[in-house]
Amino acid sequence: MPVHPAQVTPAAITKKGNRHLEISWEDGHVSRYSFRHLRQKCPCAGCIDEWSNEKILAEDKVPLDLEGLKVEAVGGYALSFGFTDQHNTGIYHFGYLREICPCCHSGTNKED
Amino acid sequence: MAVDEKKIREALGQVQYPDFRKDITSLGMVESIVLSGSQVEITLKIPTPRIPSTETLRAQVIQVAEEVADVTSVVVRFKPEIPAWTSTDKTGVPGVKNIVAIGSGKGGVGKSTIAANLAVGLAKLGARVGLVDGDVYGPSIPIMMGRRSEELKQRDGKIIPIEAHGVKFMSMGFLAQGEQPLIWRGPMAHRAVQESLMNVDWGELDYLLVDMPPGTGDVHLTLVQTVALVGAVIISTPQDVGLTISMKTLKMFEQTNVKTLGLIENMSYHLCSHCGEREEIFGHGMVAREAAKMKIPFLGEIPLDVTIRRHADEGTPVISAQPEAPASRGYMKIIDRLAKEISIRAHFHKPLTIVEEPETKPQSFSV
Numbered sequence: 001m002p003v004h005p006a007q008v009t010p011a012a013i014t015k016k017g018n019r020h021l022e023i024s025w026e027d028g029h030v031s032r033y034s035f036r037h038l039r040q041k042c043p044c045a046g047c048i049d050e051w052s053n054e055k056i057l058a059e060d061k062v063p064l065d066l067e068g069l070k071v072e073a074v075g076g077y078a079l080s081f082g083f084t085d086q087h088n089t090g091i092y093h094f095g096y097l098r099e100i101c102p103c104c105h106s107g108t109n110k111e112d
Numbered sequence: 113m114a115v116d117e118k119k120i121r122e123a124l125g126q127v128q129y130p131d132f133r134k135d136i137t138s139l140g141m142v143e144s145i146v147l148s149g150s151q152v153e154i155t156l157k158i159p160t161p162r163i164p165s166t167e168t169l170r171a172q173v174i175q176v177a178e179e180v181a182d183v184t185s186v187v188v189r190f191k192p193e194i195p196a197w198t199s200t201d202k203t204g205v206p207g208v209k210n211i212v213a214i215g216s217g218k219g220g221v222g223k224s225t226i227a228a229n230l231a232v233g234l235a236k237l238g239a240r241v242g243l244v245d246g247d248v249y250g251p252s253i254p255i256m257m258g259r260r261s262e263e264l265k266q267r268d269g270k271i272i273p274i275e276a277h278g279v280k281f282m283s284m285g286f287l288a289q290g291e292q293p294l295i296w297r298g299p300m301a302h303r304a305v306q307e308s309l310m311n312v313d314w315g316e317l318d319y320l321l322v323d324m325p326p327g328t329g330d331v332h333l334t335l336v337q338t339v340a341l342v343g344a345v346i347i348s349t350p351q352d353v354g355l356t357i358s359m360k361t362l363k364m365f366e367q368t369n370v371k372t373l374g375l376i377e378n379m380s381y382h383l384c385s386h387c388g389e390r391e392e393i394f395g396h397g398m399v400a401r402e403a404a405k406m407k408i409p410f411l412g413e414i415p416l417d418v419t420i421r422r423h424a425d426e427g428t429p430v431i432s433a434q435p436e437a438p439a440s441r442g443y444m445k446i447i448d449r450l451a452k453e454i455s456i457r458a459h460f461h462k463p464l465t466i467v468e469e470p471e472t473k474p475q476s477f478s479v
Contacts, residue, residue, distance in 0.1 A: 010464065011462075012465075012467070013464065013465070013466045013467065014466075014467045014468070014469055015466060015467070015468045015469070016469050016470075016471050017469070017470050017471025018471070019471055020471065071466050071468075072466070073340070073464055073466065074337050075335075075336040075337050075338065075339060075340050075341070075368060075369070075370075076336075076340035076341065076368075076369045076370065076464070077336065077367075077368040077369030077370070078337075078368075079466075091337065093367075093368070093369075094369070
């Protein structure tokens, strides 16, 4: 399905304490992520194999009390996060963040 | 009777600035209206280094102002004030308003020559311009700018850029020692980009052009991850092969949210140095057609002209050495269009900000 640019353009990004991140998109949708969910979906080469796309990170091993300490913009297309488990290598481009929105896709953790 | 300044201001509200889809009064472009008797001097802030003579802005302003009662003559002055394309603080270079990548699909299309001429041309129009030679594998900007080897000096831990032809420039080639060819792995290229962009004392710049290595690779990725770019300019030759590959570069920029400001056709036609005849060796107009198809601005074309090469080798870009040469006139047209595209992007851009708020605790947690 083709993605409309407004669906992957953030209008506002808010870090709500150390537990949640909220992104309002240009199309009006609001995504609310727990930092644990973001950590579980980390797209870096250490968490997902670059060649086989195989998941290396065991999602259920991510501690329940995992928090987010830092949210930074990467250029003009992505965000990166610093988590309490010291992990910070994932670059989450906006399209990917929209893709892993907890409320848009069943099967992913809805609320932690 | 004396001329009413308010009436002139009102009248100026009829003049549209089409690029920003508003009139010049609501855009705050009217800097001052100075009256001396029936003579009026209007100063307009413009978002580009100049308004090309082909545009009717000046004529329109004069026309509406002259219609105001008792005005006998109108003088219009333009004062450039380049808008900045800023993102969050962390993704910019301090003091730099607009960062533009100059890319191409493959090598040998004259990308560096064009980058050098665009930079020098913008500086000639009075803009404050920086140029980064990002081609770690074959840095050629120093040759074109006439400053082949330089001992870089530092001030407060920052590299002082070299100044030539009114442009501050920095080459990643300066980071390597002597005549050694560069054999850098990804992480080194990454360091070099950061060093020659972020760790340079640029001062205040309206435009910073980054001459990219051909194709797509480590330098591109680092650049888009390090800074938010106002956009990219893609150079292509009329041969289809060149263009197909250019589209890959374009797609890469797109994937990282970098807008293509426009395409430039280089070696558009050959200009004979003996008879001045134009010969379309590779066919001509291919890039313009492709740009129209993709709804990307076509910025212009540069001929294959021996004077461009000669002046580049001699260290003075043609736009500075021979401003009246056909190539230089081609460059100036491109510069006007590019500056316009940048101003439009900067004007309509909403910067991305990350807000931090304390967590609002759900009801069940309240004590």
